[in-house]
Amino acid sequence: MKNTLIAPSVLSADFANLQRDVEMINNSAADWFHVDIMDGVFVPNISFGMPVLEAIARHAKKTIDVHLMIVNPDPYIKTFAQLGANNLTVHYEACTHLHRTLQAIKAEGMTAGVALNPHTPVHLLEDVINDIGVVCIMSVNPGFGGQSFIERTYDKISTLKEIIVRNNASTLIEVDGGVSDKNAVQLVEAGADVLVAGNYVFRANDPVETVAKLKQQTCF
Ligand code: DX5
Ligand code: ZN
Secondary structure, eight states: OOOOEEEEBGGGSOGGGHHHHHHHHHTSSOOEEEEEEEBSSSSSOBOOOHHHHHHHHHHOOSEEEEEEEOSOOGGGHHHHHHHTOSEEEEEGGGOTTHHHHHHHHHHTTOEEEEEEOTTSOGGGGGGGGGGOSEEEEESSOTTOSSOOOOTTHHHHHHHHHHHHHHTTOOOEEEEESSOOTTTHHHHHHHTOOEEEESHHHHTSSSHHHHHHHHHHHHOO
16 A cells, blocks of 8 residues: 655644644644745745744654745755755755755755656656656746645656656655645645645644545545
8 A cells, every 4th residue: 555645734824823824734644844944035925934843843753845936045055954854855956056956955864856847847857866856847937825736736746757767766745736635636646755745734623623534535
């Protein structure tokens, strides 16, 4: 049976009750905390930075998956490791020397992730696929929670899966943006291993039950 990982996106949490929402994820069937960091340059929004990540990490009891939507991530890699990030994902579009950046992330003991904007083809990762622990396929344009899912994502996942298999890589495929019970099964059938969900989890009447259902629905 496939163990699909569920990663609630803290971007959709209630920041005035952040500890409560972190504990909710701790007590749910979720596998990872997905933490979105935006700089207002790479994406047209600013979320939060190091102090908030540090506060989350103080309470989080699960893998912390940091998604950097920032230009020039290299100078901050060490800091994110010190703050408690387990996975550090950078954007393909933000890294001129991606191979170097991936080595630097791994040298700090973190899993190296690469995120792709909706317009970026997955084949661009072929030559570094063995260096990537997780590819985050954006199924919305990054910057905001609560946007609608881009249908083309299924094809991108299948093509990426072929690349991973062809290269004997153990890279996980993560999908980020507009994920819900409407598309989760089809995403996993296409090859997704990790589902990020922001609004679908945090806007639900019962977030714990919503995570449990998503987990149950996608582990088959
Ligand atoms: C978007 C972020 C996502 C976002 C997902 O830029 O990277 O992680 O929080 O939120 P939903 O699931 O609401 O689309
Ligand atoms: Zn994200």
